[in-house]
Amino acid sequence: MKIPTIVLTTFLACSCAFAQQPAKRKVAVLDFQYGTVMSSVQAIFGTSQDIGRGISDLLVDRFLKDGTYRVIERRDINKVLQEQNFSNSDRADANTAAKIGRVLGVDAIVIGDITQFGRDDHHTGAGGVLSRWDRYGVGNVGVHKAKAIVAVTARLIDVNTGEILASESGKGESQRSGTNLLGGGGGWGGGGGGNLDMGSSNFSQTIIGEAVSGAVTELATKLGQDATKMPTQTVQINGLVADATGNSITINVGSKAGLHVGDHLVVSRVTRVIKDPATGKPLRSVEEPVGQLQITSVDEGSAVGTFTGSGQAKVGDAVKNVQP
Numbered sequence: 456m457k458i459p460t461i462v463l464t465t466f467l468a469c470s471c472a473f474a475q476q477p478a479k480r481k482v483a484v485l486d487f488q489y490g491t492v493m494s495s496v497q498a499i500f501g502t503s504q505d506i507g508r509g510i511s512d513l514l515v516d517r518f519l520k521d522g523t524y525r526v527i528e529r530r531d532i533n534k535v536l537q538e539q540n541f542s543n544s545d546r547a548d549a550n551t552a553a554k555i556g557r558v559l560g561v562d563a564i565v566i567g568d569i570t571q572f573g574r575d576d577h578h579t580g581a582g583g584v585l586s587r588w589d590r591y592g593v594g595n596v597g598v599h600k601a602k603a604i605v606a607v608t609a610r611l612i613d614v615n616t617g618e619i620l621a622s623e624s625g626k627g628e629s630q631r632s633g634t635n636l637l638g639g640g641g642g643w644g645g646g647g648g649g650n651l652d653m654g655s656s657n658f659s660q661t662i663i664g665e666a667v668s669g670a671v672t673e674l675a676t677k678l679g680q681d682a683t684k685m686p687t688q689t690v691q692i693n694g695l696v697a698d699a700t701g702n703s704i705t706i707n708v709g710s711k712a713g714l715h716v717g718d719h720l721v722v723s724r725v726t727r728v729i730k731d732p733a734t735g736k737p738l739r740s741v742e743e744p745v746g747q748l749q750i751t752s753v754d755e756g757s758a759v760g761t762f763t764g765s766g767q768a769k770v771g772d773a774v775k776n777v778q779p
Contacts, residue, residue, distance in 0.1 A: 506572065514565070553616070560710025573603070573604065626673060692708060696722065699772075707757060710758075719747055721774070728740050748760040
């Protein structure tokens, strides 16, 4: 059946546009460090809370909504951290973070610090002295007006070189004033045992929650703009089909070779080997394409994908990058 020219032209144009779209870079976000503000956190909440994990989760959520990066899941990060036995101080080091990123198979990794987490008071108590508890929003004696301020900084690390590609900051302030930083959150009941859910609607409605949201949003926007600073890498994939069951194909290369979920590979088969007539030494192989493979799952040394093609992939078939 002859395909109408207008339909064929439209199909080809759409295919070219799809092929030219740059692939999103994959990043991992480690929990933020918050040692410098730990005392204020304990004073505000009455107990120790892991605000570093909370900020990290919020930043991942912003990345996912913005769509600039592909983001690795927390459980995969935790698995690597446990296996490699990295301490919290190790993770804050750029070179160690890059090593973690290489194991995870990401392009870059984000590490950061919470540098401010508390109140900004405009009036003090009697005699101009503001008590430690008033400063953190626990008491309100003599304090007429206060607002919450949260400040965060983050670095985007190239996992291949350990180079700091970008250093950004974000700052948020409450839109309301009050003496209790946890006020205004409706039925917010805190996070017992350190399980503070910064993503909950009740927390986001508190004064400190508004400041957290503002700081993370500003930071995510700046880091999203830094995507263009990430070096373009041409990864050469050369592997073999290790198992072919229906259209599910397992290959013998994975994240260690630079492969990511969503990548497309060409599956080809050697049909003829040209040899030197004098020595019998193979000179080159002639290959014919069999189909394409879209990667759906990756670990360090192997990957699984969905095969599409006119024939059937076989064990031993070659897999390579799709040529532009």
